[in-house]
Amino acid sequence: MSQPEEKTLKLRKPVKLGSDDSEVVYDKLDLREPTAGELDKATSTGGSNIGIGIVLIHLVSGLPKSAIEKLSQRDFTEANEYLAGFTDDGQTESATQSPT
Template sequence: MSDTKTIQLRKALSYGKGDQAKTVDSITLREPTAGEYEKAENAAGVYGLQIALIALLSGVPVDVIDQMYTSQIDEAADFVGSFGKEAISGMKASADEFELVLRSPVKLTADESPLNVASLELSEPTNQQKRKASAAGGTFASSIALISIVSKVPKNAVRALTARDFMAACAYFNGFQLRRTANSDD
């Protein structure tokens, strides 16, 4: 899987006025971070999460992305969604505790700091932890909060996780739903 994807637009799109006018004939996307999912969720408004995330990742205004053909939006969304496919396809019941070794360690400072993380120590959340995390807002904001609370890692570090690492942590938490099936002995 490539870390970036450039999509050639079938119709060039323009925005801005006068000296600030720009025309784009392609957009380049990359793997999002957990924080970018959260930003897109907050900015979704009338355009929706998918359009907001594509705009954020490409650096092209959301109203310009909204003018793209739907097949090209789908192509962009498929690329962005590909970073979570491994976590979703490997869904299984979760163990009580789990160390998630990050594919891409987070290094937010040059110093030795809790903001720099190479792995997350995760465990089954308590109901209290889930309630506290859900107060953070939408789905992505709540997931970031839950990972932060359970792993005892600051939210800024969790927001810097790559999509693949973020989705793996989310899949671990979702695995507790699989574990508690009717024929389970847990």
């Protein structure tokens, strides 16, 4: 099964930043295949796997990093698994193709 090029993830628990008139509510993540540069930036953070995931979701979705840090575990996991699927699918397709 191939990975969809884009995915909108409706958040189970919307993330709120700011307060009163300046409050911004994020209720979805628009995700797509990460670029090589985004992968490089995320992995060069030198952090944990969770830290790398936060940075990558931030770069791909365009949402502030502070909003990504407030995602529920299930939303974070779903977004992370979607982005990881591009790497897994790419390796699987290359490995399963027979030479011509």
